[in-house]
Amino acid sequence: MHTIQEVAPQILYVGASDRRLALFENMFPLENGVTYNSYLLLDDKTALMDTVDASVARPFLENVGAALGGRKLDYLVITHMEPDHCATIAEVARRWPEAKIVGNKKTFTMIGQFFHEDLSPRFHEVKEGETLSLGKRTLRFVMAPMVHWPEAMLALETGENILFSADAFGTFGGFNGNLFSDEMDFEALLLDEARRYYTNIVGKFGQQVLATLAKLGTTVPSLICPLHGPVLRGSAIPLLLDKYTHWASYKPEKQGVVLAYASMYGNTESAAHALAALLAKKGVKDLRLFDVSKTHCSHIIAEAFKYSHLVFAAPTYNMHLYNAMDILLRDMHHLNLQNRKAAVIGNGTWAPVSHKAMLALLGEMKNMEVVADPLVLLSSLKESQLPELETLADKLVASIA
Numbered sequence: 214m215h216t217i218q219e220v221a222p223q224i225l226y227v228g229a230s231d232r233r234l235a236l237f238e239n240m241f242p243l244e245n246g247v248t249y250n251s252y253l254l255l256d257d258k259t260a261l262m263d264t265v266d267a268s269v270a271r272p273f274l275e276n277v278g279a280a281l282g283g284r285k286l287d288y289l290v291i292t293h294m295e296p297d298h299c300a301t302i303a304e305v306a307r308r309w310p311e312a313k314i315v316g317n318k319k320t321f322t323m324i325g326q327f328f329h330e331d332l333s334p335r336f337h338e339v340k341e342g343e344t345l346s347l348g349k350r351t352l353r354f355v356m357a358p359m360v361h362w363p364e365a366m367l368a369l370e371t372g373e374n375i376l377f378s379a380d381a382f383g384t385f386g387g388f389n390g391n392l393f394s395d396e397m398d399f400e401a402l403l404l405d406e407a408r409r410y411y412t413n414i415v416g417k418f419g420q421q422v423l424a425t426l427a428k429l430g431t432t433v434p435s436l437i438c439p440l441h442g443p444v445l446r447g448s449a450i451p452l453l454l455d456k457y458t459h460w461a462s463y464k465p466e467k468q469g470v471v472l473a474y475a476s477m478y479g480n481t482e483s484a485a486h487a488l489a490a491l492l493a494k495k496g497v498k499d500l501r502l503f504d505v506s507k508t509h510c511s512h513i514i515a516e517a518f519k520y521s522h523l524v525f526a527a528p529t530y531n532m533h534l535y536n537a538m539d540i541l542l543r544d545m546h547h548l549n550l551q552n553r554k555a556a557v558i559g560n561g562t563w564a565p566v567s568h569k570a571m572l573a574l575l576g577e578m579k580n581m582e583v584v585a586d587p588l589v590l591l592s593s594l595k596e597s598q599l600p601e602l603e604t605l606a607d608k609l610v611a612s613i614a
């Protein structure tokens with residue numbers, strides 16, 4: 214049974230959801246699945262905007278067939294070649310043999326790499342700013358290199374200013390039935406997942422995201438059709454444009470403290486809780502406390518992009534840093550997180566070095582200001598160290614603008 218929905222006159226949603234997938238990219242936990250979006254434009258010419266992941270090929274192909282209603286497919290437009298979108302290209306090409314495949318030079322190199330069929334006779338290459346007329350509607354192509362792959366491009370439908378945004382403005386989460394962001398409480402339901410999606414997948418490429426946003430100019434699209442999540446309409450568009458500007462420039466959305474701790478037997482955890490309680494007593498609101506062994510690092514990364522201050526507390530392990538904390542800090546580095554204020558608490562029973570390891574990793578990141586001396590525990594936090602903990606809390610509070 215097809216699940217086609219109308220996006221705009223003669224533009225149909227033909228994508229599908231996968232709620233069985235446990236880990237997106239075999240890495241990121243999905244509590245509610247993910248959508249793989251595809252859109253069909255039915256104008257004088259027909260154009261399919263991207264394909265879908267292999268897991269949802271069947272409902273997608275049923276949707277496309279039903280939506281075409283016997284018409285031929287003239288164009289298959291490929292805005293992004295990651296397999297969660299490109300996996301079904303060869304099958305679409307087989308079923309609709311007259312369709313030209315629209316992409317840029319890098320798109321076609323990747324098609325050659327991923328597929329064994331020679332699809333090159335069907336390639337229709339487009340460059341920055343070039344257009345494709347479908348009849349009443351025209352698509353203008355905006356290259357978006359490294360957002361977050363080199364071949365990524367956006368397509369702007371120029372008549373109604375509808376942006377087909379590839380992975381940009383996407384979010385985790387399967388469909389609940391409503392297609393548009395203004396048919397749901399987007400901010401309450403999906404903003405956190407939009408942030409987790411962006412920061413973990415595109416987070417490294419802030420400079421390229423800003424360059425692409427600049428190319429789009431100041432005209433706000435009437436609709437944004439991403440490759441994951443709902444079609445954006447209404448207040449979600451300015452909301453996400455503002456969030457993208459913060460995330461891509463590594464500016465915190467708000468002042469506040471994220472405390473991430475690792476603890477084998479509860480002693481480091483106890484110190485992290487003591488610090489959190491002190492910060493609360495001193496007036497810090499909306500504290501975010503995470504056990505790095507319990508909360509997947511993708512969630513902590515998203516919170517770290519949101520808030521201004523980061524505290525890391527971890528024991529020493531194998532004369533280095535507890536592994537889950539090591540992974541979190543290296544991931545933050547790889548994702549280019551910068552411009553934060555930080556503090557660390559280390560622990561060790563005979564030779565504590567975790568504080569030094571955390572400071573070294575923070576030192577590799579850009580503009581991470583350590584606002585207090587590290588608090589170093591020998592097995593557990595002692596009464597005699599409470600003044601040190603108080604000083605740490607005071608320095609954090611003083612640095613919160």
Ligand code: FEO
Pocket residue numbers: 293295297298361380440441
């Ligand atoms: Fe949703 Fe970069 O693929």
